[in-house]
Structures are given as C-alpha cells and as structure tokens.
Amino acid sequence: MARIVVTGGAGFLGSHLADALIARGDEVVALDNLSTGTTTNIEHLFGHDRFSFVRHDVTNHIWVPGPVDTVLHFASPASPIDYLELPIQTLKVGSLGTHNALGLARAKGAKFMLASTSEVYGDPTVHPQPESYWGNVNPVGPRSVYDEAKRFAEAMTLAYHRSHGLEVRIVRIFNTFGERMRADDGRVVSNFIVQALRGEPLTIYGDGNQTRSFCYVEDEIRGFLALLDSEHTGPINIGNDGEFSMLELAEIVLEVTGSSSPVTHRPLPVDDPMQRRPDLTLARTLLGWKPTIGLREGVARTAEYFRAEIAAGRA
C-alpha cells in the first residue's frame, strides 16, 4: 500500500485516478481548490478509511502530515474555456503549483508524476506527434497560459530530477473524455453529447476538418498507472491514436445517441490546433500499454452518464 497525494483530486482525471488507486489498495489524499473540480466527483469516497480530501489551492505552500510515497500533480484547469477564463490561475498552478508539489515530493522523498498535455506540441507541424517533437506553440496567444505553463512544468519537473535526484514521471495527456466531465466543461465531446441529448444544435467550431484523437478515461487512467509503476521518466504520450475530424465526431455522437440535432458552425478559437494524434510507440513498447476502448464505445458510455445527469437535473 502506498500513500499518494493527488492534486486536482476532485477534478475529472484526478477523481478517476483516486478511484483506481483506492481500488488497488493505496491510500489517497486528494487536494483541490474546487475551481473547476467538484466534491460531487469524490463524494462516494467520503468515509472511506483510505481516502481524505483537503480543500487547498496548491499555488500556496502545500503541507501534508505523515509519510507520502507519491505525489501526482493533476491540478489545473484543462478545458480551453476554463483556462481562458482563469488565465492567471492556470499559469500559477502550472508554475507555482508544480513547484510546490515538487517541493512536497522532495521533502517526503516521494516519487512525483506531472500531468502534462498534448498542448505542449501546440499546432503541430509533425504528425503524428512523437515525444521527441519540440512543438509549435504561440507563446503570447490566449492558449499560451496553458501550453506554456505545462511546458514550464515539464522543465521544472526535470530540473528537480536532475538537480535533486527526484524520481519523476511526465505523462503527456491527449484529449480524454468520459464520465464526470462537466456538462458545461466546454470540450468538444461533452458539448456534442449534451447538445445531442437535449436536441440542441451541435456547435462545430470552424469548418470541422480539424482533427483530434480521443481517449476514453478508463484507458487513460490505466496508462497513468502503467507509467507510474514503470522505470521510465518520460515524457510519454498517453492517449488513443484513432484520429477524427470534428465533423466525423459530430456524426458519431448523433448516431450513438440517436439524436436528430442539426449541426451549426461557430468561429474557430484562436490558435486552435488543426491536427493532433499521439505517436504511441513509447507507450506501447516501454509500458506495454495500449488503448482498448474505441470512440463509439466511449461515447456510448459517456452519453449514458450525461443522460442520467440530465434526468437528475444536474446537467
């Protein structure tokens, strides 16, 4: 059994990670300032003797009493609409928050894992994206608050590894979706599913020919644990390498939900990447991990979740 601190533990990925760790017998201390996370995501864990939650903003000094084996730094707004609304907080959690989480790991002699992102590749000119690609990021555009914060976080994580000998892991997460995304999260899969279920038009930004590669949350979490338990520092891409245009995604969502919603077009956000697909060679060969749940199956499961949320008046 390990004692594991999860920053962003009440968020979409952090809460699924907490579930997976509890299920395998670990103890979880979840930290979250609830700016984009919610206790609804973890309320089923309240009262569990291996789970605790502390409302804390990790841009302030972090202290967790007792031994800590691992620190998983998953705190950050992650949806473009969230980080554009919280630009300074996003930069702070990626920089100060990462520094504090690394400091906690160092003080406790713990292993550290950073949740990085495919956004470090920006609007990529190399396709698919291997970890060796340095990216094409606009450092002063509106998305830079997320992209550059995560690039800084990777640099800081490796500086702690090189200077202090800290054992670290860096995972680059590609578009992940599933249960516990907020209905108003703003990301494309949740937007399309909720719009389809409500019979509202599906909002396609731009012409819809831009592509993304969507990973169902269960696969993604399995990938995190495979990296954490491995000997590899990373960065390692974890995602699904099936690539779809937004037009194709809209079609799949309509088909899976049986919705007859129309589609409508909205302006493409500034610096919206035109294509994105992970090169999974490292994940497959070094970790023996691969995604197993296809887009249709993942959309079907997520649609069930949102159907229940809507029926319960929560979405």
Ligand code: UDP
């Ligand atoms: N997008 C869209 N309609 C929406 C929300 C997003 O067409 O209602 C597009 C967005 O412009 C982008 C893609 O879907 O090209 C993925 O957007 P998301 O916000 O999910 O993630 P990210 O841009 O961070 O990959």
